[in-house]
Amino acid sequence: MALCNAVELLLCGQRLGREEGVVLYREATLPLLSLLATYVRLQKNGYETYYNRNAHVEPTNICLFQCSFCSYRRDAHSPEAWYLTLEQIAQRVKEQEAQGNTEVHITGGVHPSWTIEDLEQIVHTVHTAAPTLHIKAFSAVELIAIFQKSDLTWHDGLSRLKNAGLCSIPGGGAEIFDESVRRRICPEKCTGREWLALHREAHKLGLTSNATMLFGHIESYEHRVDHMLALRNLQDETRGFNCFIPLKYRAAHNALAVQGEVSLLEVLRNYAVSRCLLDNIGHLKCYWPMLGKKNLPIALHYGVDDLDGTIGNSTRIYSMAGAQDNRPSATVEELQQMVYREGFVPFERNSVYEKIVTSA
Template sequence: MKPLIEDINPKTEDERLASIIDKVISGERINADDGIYLYEHADLALLSQLANLANHRLNGNYILFNKNFHIEPTNLCVFNCKFCSYHKSAGDSESWVLTLEEIKNAARKYINTDVTEVHIVGGVHPKWNIDYYGEMIKAVKEILPHIHVKAYSAIELDFIIRKSKLSYSEGLKRLKDYGLDSIPGGGAEIFAPEVRAKICPEKASGDAWLAIHKAAHENGIQSNATMLYGHIESYKHRVQHMEAIRKLQDETHGFNCFIPLKFRAANNPMGYLGEVNMVEDLRNFAVSRIYMDNIRHLKAYWPMLGIQNTKMAINFGVDDIDGTIDDTTKIYSMAGAEEQKPTMTVERLTQIVREAGGIPAERDSIYNIIKVYD
């Protein structure tokens, strides 16, 4: 896993590729055209070497995980995105709406444990407002006062903040007062309007997603960023998406982690597309690592990829594999992900990292290392 610059052979008859290799070796930022060219022309072995070099400069050989669980308050949603297998309508036998007491009960399971984070996301409930979202955070903190609450995608936030007739900054300040610590990266999908018009025409725009994360960063709320890939988007769309996030990170420095999320085809209207193969997954992780030079961490979400594929991703620039989860999320399992009941012990997580050649390390939610497992 340790990359050596001398192991990377910049000699190639493709002068354009050679110039990009030189940029990566020297630590120079690649541009959008370079990113597209890597997707289209670089072989997998070269991408692995370049991505591992880029990652090693930032993170050494540490591969991170955390101790976390999820609360998904509802899968009712005012939107009906075509890639989504999670959305259900009121009255559907597979729909749910958690009460505040049920949310407290979910938190009570982790009293006297060393879990450090709760991740709260769900559908956009048509009747909930910003203060109810705040009450959910407050309910969790009542039970687990010291837990880090990472909550609510930009899509949820856009809906409830606009409904409350507040600016993004005002809405985020209110949620921060309730106990919000950071926000996840969900809802980004692909920013290109022509793609969004086909896969999620009802939800907030890419510009709105970026504006919410900018407002969060300006109010001291760190966040993550995602990209949904492997459906109808092109390589150009992927690079444009990463460029917009990279540009905002240059301005705010508020993103902790970039998370490519694979489109899963089960139980949704876009299932006819099928899914890209693992070679494409690895290509995407590698180009993401090389391109996102100002976001330190790159995550392979193990419930989405499966354990064996996560091991491979570690050798394509990934330095974070998420956490223990404890079978508390259904978002990807309902879409046919590899892990249908996602739960992981620390022992298994550290084993996965070691088998992939990395040094396992537990992190907190904003990527401070808590413990290294030598």
């Protein structure tokens, strides 16, 4: 009965609440979820499916914090620790721009000795070396820690980075907002409330952002639903989120590894429920270095309308945690053909989901 109510609400265009979200997770079959999520995605985005030409820059893997799910961080004295010089960053983004990329995604560890000046220099270096790139940089976790260290208000810190060339904020660090879960997986870093408040401040300053959720570890369905409803509430207020990106916990080389990983079917279930719940966030992204390129096509049938981008073998965060694509990279042709094969229509987009029309 509760499932029937949830389906009826959705098909009547009504907003789903906590109870309906949980019942979809618990009781809806995968074919039903595929149907519902596709219904919502067709209403929002039709058959259009987006990708961009992008790459990552990960300035350091040295991190102040020790989140138990993280396979990427290293202590400063570890032989596997590294950081990029400003010259190396400039060189990388120049190459990315020359390849036709439109966006650089910058995120990494919270380096213990970095201050606002270091972040400012990174953004300024990228902006000067590759002025056409949209700079999406630094998760709320990195920003909050560095602003605090630099004795800056969030408003002032964000304003300084915006003046240096920052265009938007990636969605990392959200994990699961519930504090009892956070205490177990990432007790040292910002709270869920702080993550949301930082994004609110960014949106007020005209910086859009993405939203993520790390799932498939110790959280419950209720925690996932509450997380998404908190994002939905903020989106009602600011309209600043560009997309939602569910991120599956990968189990290799981290302290939570004993928990194992959820199946592909659970990943699809999660895409579908999030598409049904987040009625005010325009796009649902499959970050394919997390899922594996071979699994991308099926995600399109569970509400996903955005494939992230070409990536260009520029990120290690998921491969260090055991993802299949050790050197994640995709060509535009590969992404386009995959989208056509699944019955959708590919469009290149910029970082705020405007279509990029290239001349023939």
